Amino acid sequence: MNKDKVILYHAISVLNEDFSASVEKIANAAQVNKRTLYRYYKDRDTLISACYANMLDTWYEAMLAAYNGDAHPIKQLEQMLYAAIDCGVKYLFLSAVESKDGNNDIHRTEKFIAYEKARDKWFGIIPELQEKNVIDRQLSGPWIRLLFVNTVRTSVQALKAGDVAQNDLKRLAWLCFSRSIGITG
Amino acid sequence: MNKDKVILYHAISVLNEDFSASVEKIANAAQVNKRTLYRYYKDRDTLISACYANMLDTWYEAMLAAYNGDAHPIKQLEQMLYAAIDCGVKYLFLSAVESKDGNNDIHRTEKFIAYEKARDKWFGIIPELQEKNVIDRQLSGPWIRLLFVNTVRTSVQALKAGDVAQNDLKRLAWLCFSRSIGITG
DNA sequence: AAAAAATGTCACATATTAATGACATAATAC
DNA sequence: GTATTATGTCATTAATATGTGACATTTTTT
Incomplete structure (x- = not known):
C-alpha cells in the first residue's frame, strides 16, 4: 500500500x-x-477531505457490488452487511458524519448527495421485506438502519479487541442482525 | 438542576x-x-475527572438497582438494559473509556477498579443463562457484551434523532437485543 | 430598592497545535 | 558507488486553545 x-x-x-x-x-x-x-x-483540511472522499468511494463500490451480486433481497441485505463490515471503520465514520448537522461542508458536496441517494435506494430493501412480512413490521426503517450500523460497529470492535475469530465474524454479525429484525432463517 | x-x-x-x-x-x-x-x-482535567466520576456513579447506582430489583436472571438482564439506556450517553462514554488502552489515568483509580469488578459480576448472568440454553451458546461473552453496549447506542441515537417514541424505545431495544442473542420470549 | 451573588465581557499571558523552510540522513534506482 | 528521491530532524512563525484578572451586567436574596 x-x-x-x-x-x-x-x-x-x-x-x-x-x-x-x-x-x-x-x-x-x-x-x-x-x-x-x-x-x-497540504494541510489538515485537505487530509480530512481526502478521508471523506475515500470513505465514500470505498463504501459505494462495496455496496454496489453487494447489491448487484444477488437478486434475492434477503441475500442482498446479507451481502450489504458483509460489505459494510469489510469497509469497517470507514463505514462507521461515514455514518457518523451522516448523522451530524447539515451545516458541515461535506454535506453539500455532489459526491455526498449521490451517496445519500444510493443509500436510500439500497436500504429500500427493508420496507420491501417488511411488506412481505419477512422483516418485523413493528420496527421502523430508521431503527433498523441504526441496528445495521451498530451491528457493523459491534463487528469492528470485536475484531479490534480480538474477541472473535475473523472467520466467525460475519456469520455471527448476520445471525444476530437478522434475528434482531425478525428474520427467521 | x-x-x-x-x-x-x-x-x-x-x-x-x-x-x-x-x-x-x-x-x-x-x-x-x-x-x-x-x-x-478549575481546569480541563478537573472537568474530565468529574465526568468520569459522575459516569461511574450514575451507572453503578442504576445497574445496582436493576440487578437487585429482580431475582430472575432474564428479568435482571432486561432491567440492566433499561438502566443502561437511562444512563444514555454516560454509559456509552464509559464503555468507550473501558475499551481504551490501560495507560490512561482513570484506569488506575479505585472507583474504576470497583466498577470493573461490579460489571463482571453483573454480566455473569450471561454465561449462567447460556448454560441453561436460554442464551445462544455459540455467542461468546465479549460479543454479547458488545451487542449490549451497541443496543444502548442504537437507543440513544434513535432518541436523539427523534426516530422512535420515548414509550416504545426500551421495548424495542429489549425486543431486538433479546432476539439477537437467541432468547425467544 | 439595596446588598450580595452569579454570570458575562474583554483584554491578556501562556501553552499547544498547525504549517513551513533549511538541511541531514536513509532508502532506492541506475 | 553515485545520483535521485523520500523521509526525518529541528528551528521558527502563525494560529488556536487554555486559563486568569479586572470590571460591567444581570440575577437573586433580603
Missing part, C-alpha cells in the same frame, strides 16, 4: 475515534513523521 | 462525540460562558 493510503487509513481510524485529534497523533498512528504527512497532504 | 451538573452533562455529551473538543465548545453546548465554566471547574 502506498504511503498516502497508509496515512489516509490511519487518519480515518484516528479521526473516527477523536475528530479533533492533532495531526501529530495521526502521523504517529501511521508511523510517519509529521513533516512527511504534510508532504502528502 | 444545578449549573455544575448542567455543565457536566454537556461535557459528557460533547466529549463522548469528540474527546479533544475545546472547553469553549463544551461551554457553548451548556449555554454558559467559558469564564463561568472555569469558575465551576
